[in-house]
Amino acid sequence: MTQTLHWNDFSLEDEAFHVAGLSSDQKQETGEHTHKGFAECFLVVSGRLRHQVNGKEQVLRAGQFIMIRESDTHSFRPLRGESFTFRNIAFRTESLTFIRNRYFPNQPDFWGGSEELPAVWTLMDENLERMEHRFSRLTTQPRERITIEQFLLDLLTDRPSQNHRTAALMPDWLELACEAVRDPVHFVEGIPALFRLAGRSPEHVSRELKRCTGETPTELINRLRLEQAARRLLLSGEDITTIAYNSGFETLSYFSALFKKRFGLSPRDYRKKNRAAVFGGAS
Numbered sequence: 001m002t003q004t005l006h007w008n009d010f011s012l013e014d015e016a017f018h019v020a021g022l023s024s025d026q027k028q029e030t031g032e033h034t035h036k037g038f039a040e041c042f043l044v045v046s047g048r049l050r051h052q053v054n055g056k057e058q059v060l061r062a063g064q065f066i067m068i069r070e071s072d073t074h075s076f077r078p079l080r081g082e083s084f085t086f087r088n089i090a091f092r093t094e095s096l097t098f099i100r101n102r103y104f105p106n107q108p109d110f111w112g113g114s115e116e117l118p119a120v121w122t123l124m125d126e127n128l129e130r131m132e133h134r135f136s137r138l139t140t141q142p143r144e145r146i147t148i149e150q151f152l153l154d155l156l157t158d159r160p161s162q163n164h165r166t167a168a169l170m171p172d173w174l175e176l177a178c179e180a181v182r183d184p185v186h187f188v189e190g191i192p193a194l195f196r197l198a199g200r201s202p203e204h205v206s207r208e209l210k211r212c213t214g215e216t217p218t219e220l221i222n223r224l225r226l227e228q229a230a231r232r233l234l235l236s237g238e239d240i241t242t243i244a245y246n247s248g249f250e251t252l253s254y255f256s257a258l259f260k261k262r263f264g265l266s267p268r269d270y271r272k273k274n275r276a277a278v279f280g281g282a283s
């Protein structure tokens with residue numbers, strides 16, 4: 001039977017958020033429940049666990065961060081023979097509503113949007129370190145609204161790139177390949193590098209990438225190349241043709257067309273607009 005948890009079931013009425021943890025050595029399972037008046041997020045710190053959510057089962061592992069909406073129904077239980085720990089932050093829905101309306105009014109996927117399953121981010125290296133630090137800070141901070149809203153704003157404005165956010169959880173081999181291909185050495189090489197790093201057939205890689213991220217290999221590689229080119233346009237004095245070729249594009253016309261589609265400006269206008277405040281519009 002699904003239980004409805006209310007904010008006052010576990011937190012004081014004047015608190016804006018609640019921090020807790022759960023580990024397999026506590027010998028307990030969370031029953032299936034939904035929320036009333038609050039949302040939450042949690043970070044898997046170590047091990048793996050089963051997450052039953054909205055009638056689907058996910059196997060979550062260390063480094064994964066999950067956003068739970070007020071409407072989600074879920075429960076946790078351990079995998080046989082495996083241990084886990086995770087940290088949880090629950091907070092009043094009003095804080096999330098305020099932030100969405102004030103800063104993200106036109107973002108349909110805000111905090112998971114209307115997708116069947118809640119948003120899952122796979123964090124690595126500095127992204128994971130920052131998240132762990134944010135969770136740790138909240139344990140000693142006053143449980144006031146300004147504290148949790150600062151946490152949420154930091155979180156939502158420092159979100160991982162698209163390939164770290166998984167609508168369906170990535171298999172390990174694909175996740176590692178997507179992380180490795182972010183290195184310019186690899187994305188300049190192009191799609192063959194992705195297939196080589198994944199160690200699977202092109203058809204299998206393409207199918208799994210589309211299922212997990214919604215992107216094709218071409219879209220992934222072009223996105224990484226365009227992000228690199230945009231950085232170089234802002235931070236270097238290289239000419240546009242050099243930037244295009246060094247980012248992996250074979251023709252300037254193709255680069256310019258993709259760049260304008262992605263950023264709404266030609267490479268030259270993008271550089272000029274973003275330098276205008278400092279250099280008075282010098283190109």
